[in-house]
Amino acid sequence: MVAAIVEEREITETNRIVGVIDFDRISEVSGEISGLITEQRAIEGEVVQQGEPLVTLNTDLLLKDMDIKRREHAQVNADLEKTSRTVKRLEKLLKNNSASRQAYDDARFDYRALQQKSETLEQELQRLTLQIEKSTVRAPFTGIVLEKLKEQGEWLAPGTPVCRLASTDGVIVKVAISENLVRYQQPGQQVTLTISALNQQLLGEVAGFVPELDLRSKSALLKIALPYQPGMLQNMSVVAEVSSSEKRLLRLVPRDALVRLKGKDFVYTVKENRAKLLPIDIVARTTDTLGVAESPVTAGMVVIVDGNDRLRPDQGVTVIKR
CATH class of the missing domain: 2.40.50.100 (RNA polymerase II/Efflux pump adaptor protein, barrel-sandwich hybrid domain)
Structure with missing residues (x-):
């Protein structure tokens, strides 16, 4: 048989309350x-x-519009280059009094208009590109x-x-708890969660409360954040070990030591190389231990954690400590 030593530590008592999985960000x-x-x-x-x-949306019309705008832009740029040369030529002729001021001004205004049109077409092409991205x-x-x-x-x-x-970064468990338990829940406090449907036990953290108390039941909705696991479904049942007291000194028994007989909780200890069955009163649960109060279990006591399911009271045992 494998045995472990009972420890003693200050932890809070807990109540087992059923909640549901939900997503805080939808x-x-x-x-x-x-x-x-x-x-x-x-x-x-x-x-x-x-x-x-x-x-993904159909982009055939957008692609056709973009092709048309590219052709228009290329034509405008060609006209822009031609007009730029005309402006430079008239500028030289104007200095020699070989061209009129009116002809030079008209060419310069045409050049500016083509510049504006080219910029507008560039913006329209950018808009079409953005629309294709957003398709x-x-x-x-x-x-x-x-x-x-x-x-x-x-x-x-x-x-x-x-x-x-x-x-999946906003998975929470919503648990309705009595308003009398609100004061024992602190942000960041760890909570042991059991998801029977997934056969998993996880650690969650108190994230806060829904800021509204139910008028009829006087219950508050506690939010417990937990990491997403494959298979989690919205409204899946979860058992949460919710703190129900201030911290107190409790004996901590490994969960593997628990033996249930006729609906009651027991552990096996060893006395004079024989198995002794002791009743326990579980008042708190963590992921790997059970908090025990007011029972014959004491700190430093040896309890059997492997093979206890095959034991009978007063059966002779050889213990290997873990």
Whole structure:
């Protein structure tokens, strides 16, 4: 049999309260331009990275407009070069009184007008380039697709959502607790969380409260931040070990030492090389220990953590300490 030593430390008592997984940051991702959806890449339940494409719009008309503007810009630049030469030639002739001031001014005004037109066409080309870039709707942050709202072949108008995206950096557990327990919850305080559906036990941190108390139940909604794990679903049940007292001195028994018989909690210790079954009163839980108060378990006591499921009271044992 493998045994461990019971430690003693100041920790808070906890209550086991069921909460649900939620996402603190959910966005209805929308497009900025209109167009026909040619590709829908958002898949419900899948995680997408920031910047990854969700939806692609048809850009055939934009590309055609850009080709036309490029040709216009090239023509204007050619006229601009020709007019520039005319201005320089008339400037020389004007100095020799071989050209009129009117002809020189007209050429100079034509040159300025062509400059303005060239700049306008450049801006229009930049605008078309930007529209083509925005024809791909991208994920604004890394998250999981909760719902797909548009399909391939549908028309997308500006501001119309294409999907609901939940940030994987904003996963929280919402737990309704009595207002009497609010004072024991401190920001950053660690909370042990058990997700039975995923067979996982995680550590979360108190992130705060929803700033509104339920009028009927007088309960507050505690928010506990936790790291995203594959398989997490919105509204999935989570058991949270919520602090319910100030810190007090408790005996800490390894979780592996727990033995449940007829709905009650026990641990095996060793006395004179025989297994002794002791009842325990669990008042706190961490990820790997159980806080025990007012029981025959004492600090420094040896408890069996491996093989205890096969033991019987007063059975002879050989102990290996862990």
